[in-house]
Amino acid sequence: MAASSRAQVLDLYRAMLRESKHFSAYNYRTYAVRRIRDAFRENKNVKDPVEIQALVNKAKRDLGIIRRQLPVTPLESARIICLFIALWKHLKSRLFL
């Protein structure tokens, strides 16, 4: 099963840690990072493929939860996006792309 290969699990782990770092509340952010790390570490020697798949599915559900919980204020993200668009336009004009 593709989902339970080592590379896929590592990708999931990295994605979860990456998303967790965007929690704006200190306590949620530190808990998520710590819990994800500890959970993956605790289960790293599991061999049974059925159990691995169950754990991977749970992790994917939790990743969904984290993604839904990240409240980025629309004004803030709009600001950042505008800045990046301005930057990209500037780069394009400089490099004649």
Added chain:
Amino acid sequence: MLLRTAWRRAAAAVPVAPGPKSEAPTRGLRLRVADHAPQFAVPSDTATAPQAESVLRPLYMDVQATTPLDPRVLDAMLPYLVNYYGNPHSRTHAYGWESEAAMEHARQQVASLIGADPREIIFTSGATESNNIAIKELEAAIQPDTSLVSVMTVNNEIGVKQPIAEIGRICSSRKVYFHTDAAQAVGKIPLDVNDMKIDLMSISGHKIYGPKGVGAIYIRRRPRVRVEALQSGGGQERGMRSGTVPTPLVVGLGAACEVAQQEMEYDHKRISKLAERLTQKIMRSLPDVVMNGDPEHHYPGCINLSFAYVEGESLLMALKDVALSSGSACTSASLEPSYVLRAIGTDEDLAHSSIRFGIGRFTTEEEVDYTVEKCIHHVKRLREMSPLWEMVQDGIDLKSIKWTQH
């Protein structure tokens, strides 16, 4: 040039996340959060939108008073606040059916945490209402000699665990009903209503990282425990608690119970470690500190320490960047020292100088270290100012002093 300016502006716009090890401990851990506090006027213009304001909030070390919502609980509740808003008692359409299904699923989640049958769980507005329903049963008793024993499983002020299994055994052998207020214990220590022979149990949502305004009462069916309803109305919840069951809240309670069941061992291990760290550090650096409560039968997340020769309220005021309490929140408005401490025989002066440290699922090691450091610093400072401390340092026995009236 323009590139550098643009990057600087971009860097300034991104909210500053606190790096736990970035600064020396004394500057330390002030929660620098992008302020998502409710904005009552929605700004219409991006140009006038406030910068990601860094608002410093105190650290939260008062989990016995209330706990933050676990993100998993909020995720479970959101659909029922936004889309699936039906009344669970509506029997004629899908909105009602899906809401009822969620309510029953939540009931199952609560029941499985305490080893009960879902039919034995009644949803209420909190542990206080559950307690009142349970106590009222006493008045509804038929035989004049039927009585009720009511005990708190884990005390909210000093964290002592009562010997529930023993009490349950004694009560069942004497045919006396046994009620326990498990608000601080559910989801934190393993509880089984059948092993411990509990007849009635109160559960509170906001003590286990669930929403406020919801709780449950466990009422044993075999042998049947009769309770009288506090509020009458449409006969919901088997007639024991009328009123529309708030689906989003009970879904949150159910999710909180399920999460607690999964995380109980991990949390307990972590909280014990942090509690050990806190008490060891404080006791090593300060003399004359007493931990209130039996050290053996103790829930680690609730640490109640008395600092001799220091007044509790003044220490709380000094520790203004840490949210602490010196006793239970329900009695914090009065100036009386805690009745619990008085009951366990603490001296009057030590009872006035007690502080309760609460360690929960989301407490970090850095928060504990910061709290410990500030606590030590302020206790030393306050003791320096205390004439009682001076006398003790000079070797005078305070109990031998005859205080005169002017």
